[in-house]
Amino acid sequence: MHISGAEAVIRCLLAEGVDLIYGYPGGAIMPVYDELYKFQDDLHHVLTRHEQGATHAAQGYARTSGKVGVAIATSGPGATNLITGIADAQIDSTPMVCITGQVGSHLLGSDAFQETDIIGISTPVTKWNYQVTQAKEIPEILARAFYIARSGRPGPVLVDITKDAQFGMLDFEYKPCVGIRSYKPVPALDQSQVVAAAEAINKAKKPLIVWGQGVILGNAEAEFKAFVEKSGIPAVWTILGLSALETSHPLNKGMVGMHGNYAPNLLTQECDVLIAVGMRFDDRVTGRLDAYAAQAEVVHLEIDPAEIDKNVHADYPVLSDCKQSLAALIELVVPKKLDSWLARFDELYAKEYEVVIEKDTKPTKEGLTMGEVIVAVNKAADSDAVIVTDVGQHQMIACRYAEFIRSKSNVTSGGLGTMGFALPAAIGAKMGAPDRQVVAVIGDGGYQMTIQELGTIFQTGVAVKILVLNNEYLGMVRQWQQLFFDRRYASTEMTNPDFVTIAKGYHIPAQKVTERKDLPSAIQEMINAEGPYFLEVAVEKEDNVFPMIPTGASLNEIRLQ
Amino acid sequence: MTTTYTISIYSENNVGLLNRISAIFLKRHINIESLATSPSEITDVFRFVIVVNVTEPQVQKLVQQIEKQVDVIKAYYHTDEETIFQETALYKVKTNFLFEERQIQNFIKQSHANIVTVSPEFFVIEKTGFRHETEQLREQLAPFGLLQFVRSGRLSVSKAPMGISKILNSFTENNQ
Ligand SMILES: Cc1ncc(C[n+]2csc(CCOP(=O)(O)OP(=O)(O)O)c2C)c(N)n1
Ligand SMILES: [Mg+2]
Numbered sequence: 001m002h003i004s005g006a007e008a009v010i011r012c013l014l015a016e017g018v019d020l021i022y023g024y025p026g027g028a029i030m031p032v033y034d035e036l037y038k039f040q041d042d043l044h045h046v047l048t049r050h051e052q053g054a055t056h057a058a059q060g061y062a063r064t065s066g067k068v069g070v071a072i073a074t075s076g077p078g079a080t081n082l083i084t085g086i087a088d089a090q091i092d093s094t095p096m097v098c099i100t101g102q103v104g105s106h107l108l109g110s111d112a113f114q115e116t117d118i119i120g121i122s123t124p125v126t127k128w129n130y131q132v133t134q135a136k137e138i139p140e141i142l143a144r145a146f147y148i149a150r151s152g153r154p155g156p157v158l159v160d161i162t163k164d165a166q167f168g169m170l171d172f173e174y175k176p177c178v179g180i181r182s183y184k185p186v187p188a189l190d191q192s193q194v195v196a197a198a199e200a201i202n203k204a205k206k207p208l209i210v211w212g213q214g215v216i217l218g219n220a221e222a223e224f225k226a227f228v229e230k231s232g233i234p235a236v237w238t239i240l241g242l243s244a245l246e247t248s249h250p251l252n253k254g255m256v257g258m259h260g261n262y263a264p265n266l267l268t269q270e271c272d273v274l275i276a277v278g279m280r281f282d283d284r285v286t287g288r289l290d291a292y293a294a295q296a297e298v299v300h301l302e303i304d305p306a307e308i309d310k311n312v313h314a315d316y317p318v319l320s321d322c323k324q325s326l327a328a329l330i331e332l333v334v335p336k337k338l339d340s341w342l343a344r345f346d347e348l349y350a351k352e353y354e355v356v357i358e359k360d361t362k363p364t365k366e367g368l369t370m371g372e373v374i375v376a377v378n379k380a381a382d383s384d385a386v387i388v389t390d391v392g393q394h395q396m397i398a399c400r401y402a403e404f405i406r407s408k409s410n411v412t413s414g415g416l417g418t419m420g421f422a423l424p425a426a427i428g429a430k431m432g433a434p435d436r437q438v439v440a441v442i443g444d445g446g447y448q449m450t451i452q453e454l455g456t457i458f459q460t461g462v463a464v465k466i467l468v469l470n471n472e473y474l475g476m477v478r479q480w481q482q483l484f485f486d487r488r489y490a491s492t493e494m495t496n497p498d499f500v501t502i503a504k505g506y507h508i509p510a511q512k513v514t515e516r517k518d519l520p521s522a523i524q525e526m527i528n529a530e531g532p533y534f535l536e537v538a539v540e541k542e543d544n545v546f547p548m549i550p551t552g553a554s555l556n557e558i559r560l561q
Numbered sequence: 562m563t564t565t566y567t568i569s570i571y572s573e574n575n576v577g578l579l580n581r582i583s584a585i586f587l588k589r590h591i592n593i594e595s596l597a598t599s600p601s602e603i604t605d606v607f608r609f610v611i612v613v614n615v616t617e618p619q620v621q622k623l624v625q626q627i628e629k630q631v632d633v634i635k636a637y638y639h640t641d642e643e644t645i646f647q648e649t650a651l652y653k654v655k656t657n658f659l660f661e662e663r664q665i666q667n668f669i670k671q672s673h674a675n676i677v678t679v680s681p682e683f684f685v686i687e688k689t690g691f692r693h694e695t696e697q698l699r700e701q702l703a704p705f706g707l708l709q710f711v712r713s714g715r716l717s718v719s720k721a722p723m724g725i726s727k728i729l730n731s732f733t734e735n736n737q
């Protein structure tokens with residue numbers, strides 16, 4: 001088949017099973033858009049309102065579908081607008097392929113109109129990137145791009161294609177990539193590592209499992225649950241691991257980290273063996289590193305060799321995909337009776353409930369709390385919604401209180417903490433899991449960072465439920481100002497527009513709740529809506545998220561108030 | 562405690578890779594002392610030799626991050642004792658000194674340097690050796706007005722085998 005480079009791009013996407021991409025056109029990518037027009041029955045393109053939105057939508061799509069998200073943009077500003085989403089996908093290991101147009105190869109380096117060195121700019125935040133300057137390279141490079149993005153520890157890949165390569169002709173033949181000699185996506189499981197880890201686990205008196213997104217990315221939920229159940233070991237999660245094990249599971253003991261639960265954090269400092277599964281010891285999880293689980297031996301199940309000993313020394317590393325390593329470990333672990341150890345979790349939970357959780361979720365004061373809103377969502381959605389969160393207090397509260405019965409239900413920006421993530425990510429999340437209820441929980445600040453994506457929601461009709469928790473503050477920053485900067489609220493108070501009117505301007509049904517009595521019905525109405533829906537809840541302005549581990553403090557210094 | 566480590570990288574020959582590798586140092590605010598790139602003993606496999614002054618945990622993490630890059634086949638780090646290493650320096654001096662200053666000829670002889678070229682205006686001396694050796698010659702020649710001086714990055718081979726062919730062969734076997 002003798003076709004143009006631009007057509008080859010589309011045929012490669014189709015060959016990779018892509019039927020949906022997000023993007024924004026412009027001069028240097030027009031040949032590809034022209035082909036998209038011809039192929040529109042097979043390959044659906046969603047026009048976001050900003051290229052950042054395209055990346056977050058691709059990320060949301062990847063997170064709920066488990067497939068590679070695709071974003072496409074023009075050169076120069078189109079390409080640079082992708083960077084935040086690419087950086088987010090890199091740090092949160094989200095499989096994504098970004099395709100950018102580039103000026104003609106004869107113009108490279110001439111400061112041509114909309115020329116930017118996107119390869120140079122994206123290098124530190126991509127798993128791999130490549131500039132294509134000849135049409136004939138396209139099939140092989142795109143095959144590699146998809147293979148790299150999805151294999152091993154997933155991540156974002158950027159392919160920059162000069163305009164002449166899009167116009168140029170090639171004899172098209174697509175061969176999926178099955179391996180690259182310099183790249184080993186999954187280390188071969190070493191049984192001796194499994195045996196050593198199992199011995200450490202079996203002799204433990206107070207073991208603790210901390211799981212991360214690796215369980216979800218490795219499709220290892222079943223193995224993970226079997227491991228937890230057979231061993232009887234309490235398990236706690238990082239924010240990106242959330243939903244891999246159902247909330248109601250008796251051994252699911254909650255969240256670790258800066259705003260995690262009391263017991264998981266304090267008992268990290270008491271456990272004798274810490275079993276880390278597919279997580280990377282982020283500083284938001286560990287607090288002060290030299291004091292983190294200093295008493296414990298560490299078992300680390302990890303796919304990425306660069307994570308071993310990066311932050312926390314692994315006494316027993318087990319390198320591999322955790323689907324494999326967990327399956328091997330299950331064979332060797334012996335069931336434990338850990339009654340008194342488990343009782344410690346209940347004791348500390350009771351204390352957290354009394355001081356924090358009850359007030360958050362069943363408030364007696366007048367103002368609405370973010371916690372009660374999340375509880376109302378759980379109820380209306382039977383704990384089975386995909387919850388997409390932005391960044392800030394509402395994010396922490398949502399992750400603390402949202403309930404889940406299935407995996408791939410929590411979509412949030414963890415490592416990068418990207419405000420503006422949620423609205424576009426929710427669009428992708430819904431398209432990646434069309435049969436599921438998708439609720440985007442967003443702060444009034446972050447909502448306004450990508451609010452233009454309401455246009456995408458209106459145009460596509462995608463049934464995203466938008467729940468803005470409005471405290472009229474950049475709440476999380478205000479909380480820090482209150483606690484650590486003597487309440488000097490520098491530039492954190494916001495005069496907000498009428499969000500309901502804005503949503504209505506996009507013809508999205510919208511409502512605002514200011515009183516408790518109206519909350520349940522409004523949430524129910526939002527959940528029941530067939531199409532997109534906007535609900536704003538005016539919450540208490542100066543509530544804080546607790547527990548909290550101040551930056552740089554050890555987990556022992558966790559504060560309940 | 563920081564030490565001098567030599568990082569050896571075997572990689573594909575890809576335009577963007579140098580940038581990708583230097584970004585790993587930049588991100589950690591670590592200065593590269595010297596860098597040399599060349600083909601390796603294996604056809605189509607490229608080699609980087611990078612010298613850094615860091616702690617062992619730092620160099621371990623650097624190598625882990627380097628090896629993680631898709632186009633990197635393998636990376637190692639070694640201490641000076643574990644490698645054979647040399648640097649090459651070139652010294653450009655005015656030609657009349659060569660004949661007028663006997664000392665210069667002595668310096669060249671004593672340091673086992675070579676004269677690469679002699680033209681009516683200048684001559685060029687080459688010296689390969691350890692840093693202190695090329696440095697000593699530089700100091701000796703400096704009073705005569707060095708027209709130019711340049712020193713290469715460190716070139717280094719490890720005493721222990723690297724085993725790259727084995728890695729590449731095992732890939733070919735698994736993918737046939
Ligand atoms: C793009 C970006 N800029 C700045 C920040 C720093 N930041 C973290 S949370 C936060 C406040 C978020 O406010 P809002 O969206 O209203 O959520 P709230 O905390 O009030 O729930 C800010 C400014 C960030 N995470 N991302
Ligand atoms: Mg706010």
